[in-house]
Structures are given as structure tokens and as C-alpha cells.
Amino acid sequence: MIESPLLKNILGYINGDWADSEDGRRIAVRNPVNGEVLAEIPNMGSKETVRAIEAARAALATPASLQQRADWLNAIATALLDNRREIGRILTLEHGKPWKEGQGEVEYAAGFFSYAGAHVEELAPRELAEKARGCTWTVHYRPAGVVGLVTPWNFPAGMIAKKLSAAIAADCGSVIKPSSKTPLTMIALFSLLHDVVGMPPGRVNLVMGSAGPIGDALLQHPDVRVVSFTGSTEVGKELIRGAADQVKKLTLELGGNAPFIVFEDADLDAAADNLMANKFRGGGQTCVCANRILVHERVADAFADRLKERVDRLKVGDGMDADTDIGPLIDRNGFEKVRRHAQDALDKGAQLVTGRVPAPLDSDWGAFFPPIVLKGATPDMACWNEETFGPLVPLVSFDSEPQAIELANETEFGLASYLFTADEERARRVIARLEFAHVGHNTGSGPTPEAPFGGMKQSGYGREGGLEGLFEFIEPQTVPRGA
Ligand code: NAP
Numbered sequence: 001m002i003e004s005p006l007l008k009n010i011l012g013y014i015n016g017d018w019a020d021s022e023d024g025r026r027i028a029v030r031n032p033v034n035g036e037v038l039a040e041i042p043n044m045g046s047k048e049t050v051r052a053i054e055a056a057r058a059a060l061a062t063p064a065s066l067q068q069r070a071d072w073l074n075a076i077a078t079a080l081l082d083n084r085r086e087i088g089r090i091l092t093l094e095h096g097k098p099w100k101e102g103q104g105e106v107e108y109a110a111g112f113f114s115y116a117g118a119h120v121e122e123l124a125p126r127e128l129a130e131k132a133r134g135c136t137w138t139v140h141y142r143p144a145g146v147v148g149l150v151t152p153w154n155f156p157a158g159m160i161a162k163k164l165s166a167a168i169a170a171d172c173g174s175v176i177k178p179s180s181k182t183p184l185t186m187i188a189l190f191s192l193l194h195d196v197v198g199m200p201p202g203r204v205n206l207v208m209g210s211a212g213p214i215g216d217a218l219l220q221h222p223d224v225r226v227v228s229f230t231g232s233t234e235v236g237k238e239l240i241r242g243a244a245d246q247v248k249k250l251t252l253e254l255g256g257n258a259p260f261i262v263f264e265d266a267d268l269d270a271a272a273d274n275l276m277a278n279k280f281r282g283g284g285q286t287c288v289c290a291n292r293i294l295v296h297e298r299v300a301d302a303f304a305d306r307l308k309e310r311v312d313r314l315k316v317g318d319g320m321d322a323d324t325d326i327g328p329l330i331d332r333n334g335f336e337k338v339r340r341h342a343q344d345a346l347d348k349g350a351q352l353v354t355g356r357v358p359a360p361l362d363s364d365w366g367a368f369f370p371p372i373v374l375k376g377a378t379p380d381m382a383c384w385n386e387e388t389f390g391p392l393v394p395l396v397s398f399d400s401e402p403q404a405i406e407l408a409n410e411t412e413f414g415l416a417s418y419l420f421t422a423d424e425e426r427a428r429r430v431i432a433r434l435e436f437a438h439v440g441h442n443t444g445s446g447p448t449p450e451a452p453f454g455g456m457k458q459s460g461y462g463r464e465g466g467l468e469g470l471f472e473f474i475e476p477q478t479v480p481r482g483a
Pocket residue numbers: 150151152153154155159177178179180181209210211212214215216230231232233235236238252253254255256286287387415455459460
């Protein structure tokens with residue numbers, strides 16, 4: 001069992017108090033390295049969620065000033081940074097990602113709170129320059145109300161930071177549901193909100209456990225005005241259907257299928273270094289990980305050589321070990337998906353550059369997948385069409401700029417993409433035609449608190465981060481005033 005000063009209460013949090021499930025049912029949270037039970041969390045459902053929604057609704061009766069919101073946001077950022085080591089440790093234990101990445105994720109999360117704290121003034125009422133219809137017009141940025149925030153397991157600190165920072169900036173009350181696979185980081189965050197930041201009762205609430213009933217309660221309760229969800233496209237589509245009855249606003253950050261294009265004039269070493277940092281972060285389990293690597297045929301072999309050299313140095317192991325580059329995949333299902341993609345590609349004619357397809361797991365845990373690079377991938381392969389979410393690198397050759405663009409856009413997803421070229425003109429042309437909301441140009445960098453991030457096409461809608469993200473939980477209200 002995990003011991004931590006930030007996990008004195010392994011419980012939900014409703015109306016300013018730690019809260020258990022009403023029927024006392026529990027779910028085990030396990031270390032993906034070995035299946036060790038780290039903790040047992042309450043298995044909550046619709047009843048607890050309704051209580052949390054009502055508490056959030058009641059808290060909104062006392063609006064917070066912009067200054068108060070900035071103070072809370074800055075205090076959360078500071079508390080996260082002050083506790084980076086311990087939260088990062090909890091995160092690595094429940095997710096499996098390397099220690100350094102866990103610590104880095106806590107810093108990344110703090111960045112969203114400090115960015116929102118520094119920019120909350122953008123939500124002050126503004127007067128329009130025009131005196132349209134002979135009136136003076138004021139635009140007020142009202143809080144949407146109670147918001148439901150549902151997060152995935154792959155960034156247990158980062159994903160909630162994006163949502164909660166914007167919700168607090170907008171003066172909304174939140175009901176938060178983390179993934180059942182990685183809820184402990186969230187509980188640790190709540191212990192800081194309670195003990196250090198001193199958020200008033202009802203402003204932030206935490207439920208966990210049965211995803212279906214919790215999701216239904218958020219969609220069906222009329223006081224919930226926005227549900228912000230990050231996770232699979234499959235669940236996102238269920239939420240869209242469920243939101244129809246009450247015309248509920250959704251913000252959806254869904255799956256990706258990122259192309260990583262290397263043109264013949266690119267700096268191949270820089271492209272390979274960036275691909276390594278991008279692709280193997282979180283063991284390949286991020287929505288912005290390159291999924292399809294498109295390389296111009298003239299440099300395909302030279303690029304594959306550079307990649308092999310780098311991949312062969314990676315060490316797979318327990319994230320708590322200092323020299324680990326890639327931790328275990330989150331579970332057996334994740335492992336089987338990567339295995340299926342690799343085997344399918346080889347069966348359909350791809351060739352091994354380095355790595356191997358491991359045997360099926362004989363346990364639910366310890367899903368250590370050795371990184372594998374394949375060349376000769378084609379659009380009929382599963383790894384081309386689905387998000388692999390693991391350390392498989394399929395290389396695809398192209399022979400012209402139009403073909404690269406066509407191949408890159410050949411997906412229903414539109415989240416992240418990357419291109420490497422030394423030609424500025426070409427970059428401008430290609431970027432304008434890529435149907436992705438994030439295009440890394442000579443960089444594999446993903447999102448940052450300062451910039452809006454989200455998806456096109458079936459990767460979702462809405463934005464997180466940047467000024468655009470601050471407005472996701474806002475209802476603008478216009479007030480024309482006659483003379
Ligand atoms: P998931 O299975 O869709 O789960 C995401 C969250 O939704 C979890 O908290 C889950 O709870 C909950 N959930 C499941 N069914 C639900 C329902 N019917 N109603 C309401 N909530 C429900 O996704 P995941 O496997 O955790 O995350 C991986 C996916 O997230 C990948 O596709 C990845 O690309 C995507 N992702 C996207 C972004 C982005 O910014 N676009 C960022 C990160 C990840 P339980 O865990 O308790 O089942």
C-alpha cells in the first residue's frame with residue numbers, strides 16, 4: 001500500500017469534506033509495474049455525483065472576484081511546485097511513467113494554474129468601442145455554472161490542470177472525475193486544495209469509481225452546464241449522444257493519429273531526436289505521440305539508421321529506477337493493442353528495423369513492451385488507421401510533397417502533426433494544408449499552457465490552454481444600455 005502525507009484520506013471530496021462511497025464499495029488501484037495494490041478508492045456512482053453537483057451549485061451563490069480567483073490559481077501553482085517531488089512519486093507509482101516525466105508533468109500542471117492566474121483579468125467585463133443602435137454595450141463574461149471535468153489516466157496531473165485552471169478562472173464550481181486507473185494523483189491534488197489552498201466548500205468536488213453512472217449523472221443533471229472530457233473518441237461520442245437532450249455544452253479532447261513528416265531537406269539528426277522525445281514520452285501513450293512517420297524515400301534509409309541507433313539505447317523498466325526511459329504500458333489491453341499492431345504490420349509486409357514483437361503477457365501487469373521500429377508501413381495496416389498508444393514506430397515512405405500531405409490527412413483525427421524541413425516556403429504551404437490543430441514545425445513539442453490546444457475532425461472540439469482555453473467555461477452576456 002502506498003504511504004504519503006498527501007494521501008491521508010483516500011476518498012472523494014464533496015462540499016469541503018472527504019467523502020466515501022455511500023455503500024462502502026471500493027476499487028483497487030494497482031502499480032502497473034507489478035500489480036501491487038497501492039490503495040483502495042471509493043467506488044462512487046450517481047448518488048454521490050448528484051451530491052457533488054448540488055454542493056457546487058450552492059457554492060456559486062457566493063461569486064469570487066477576479067483577484068480572489070487569481071489568488072487561488074497562484075496558490076495552487078505554488079502548492080504543486082512545493083510538492084512536486086511527492087506528487088510526481090505518486091504519479092509514477094500509479095501510472096508507471098519514468099520518474100523524470102512524472103516530476104515534469106507536475107511542473108507542466110502548475111504552469112496551467114499560473115498562466116490562468118496571470119491572465120484572469122481577460123475575463124473582466126469589456127465595453128464595446130461601437131455605440132451600435134445608439135447604446136453603450138458591455139460584455140460580461142459570466143461563469144457557465146457547474147462543470148463536470150472527466151480526465152484520462154495518461155496525464156493524471158496535466159489533464160486536470162488544463163480544465164480546473166480554466167474553471168476556477170471562470171468562477172465555476174467543479175465536479176471532477178479522474179480515471180479509475182490513476183486517481184491517487186488527483187486525491188493528492190485535493191489534499192493540497194483542502195489543506196494548503198483552502199478552497200471554499202463546494203467549489204471543487206471529487207467523485208470516482210463507476211464511470212457510466214457518474215457520466216450519466218453529469219449529463220442528466222440540469223445544473224451541470226458544461227462537461228469537459230479528455231479520453232477516447234469512443235466515449236466522447238457516447239457523451240455527444242447523451243448531451244443532446246439538454247443541449248449541454250461539451251468540450252472534447254479525444255484521440256489522435258499524428259503524422260510526423262520528414263522531408264528530404266530536413267536535418268535528419270534533429271528530426272530523429274525530436275521523434276524520440278515525442279514518440280516515447282509516456283511510453284508512447286500520449287494523444288500527441290507521432291503515430292505514422294512519413295519519410296521522403298530519398299532519406300528513408302538514412303533516417304531509419306538514425307532512429308535505430310537511438311532506439312537501441314532506450315531502457316525499458318520500472319519508472320522509479322533512475323535510468324528508465326520507458327515504463328510499462330498501463331495494462332494488458334494496452335500491451336495487446338501494440339502487439340496486434342506490430343504483428344499485423346509485419347504480416348502485411350512491413351520490415352523490422354529494430355526491436356521485436358514480444359510474447360503475449362501471462363499476467364495482467366508488468367506490460368513492458370520493447371520499442372519496435374518498422375519500415376514499409378502502408379495504409380491498409382492497423383497501425384496506420386488506429387492510435388497505437390505504445391512504443392511502435394511505423395515508417396512510411398513518400399515521394400512528393402502532395403503525396404505527403406494526402407497521406408498525413410488520411411485519418412478521421414485532427415489533433416497533432418509534425419513536419420521537418422529546411423525550406424520555409426514549403427513549411428508554409430504544407431502547414432496551411434494539414435488538417436490538424438497542432439503542427440510542430442521542426443519540433444516534436446506538444447501543448448503548453450500559453451497556447452490553445454485541441455482537436456479538429458474527430459479529435460474533438462473546444463480548446464484548453466492559452467486565452468482561448470480561459471473562455472471554455474464562460475457564457476458571454478451582452479448588455480446594451482440606452483441613454
Ligand atoms: P477513456 O477510456 O475514454 O476514459 C477517459 C475518462 O472517461 C476516464 O476517467 C474514464 O473513467 C471515463 N469514462 C469512461 N466511460 C465513461 C462514460 N461512459 N461516461 C463518462 N466518463 C467515462 O480514455 P482513456 O483510456 O483513459 O485515455 C486514453 C485516450 O485519451 C486516448 O484515446 C487518448 O488519445 C485520449 N487523450 C486525448 C487527449 C487530448 O488532449 N485530445 C489527451 C490525453 C488523452 P474510468 O477510467 O473510470 O473508466
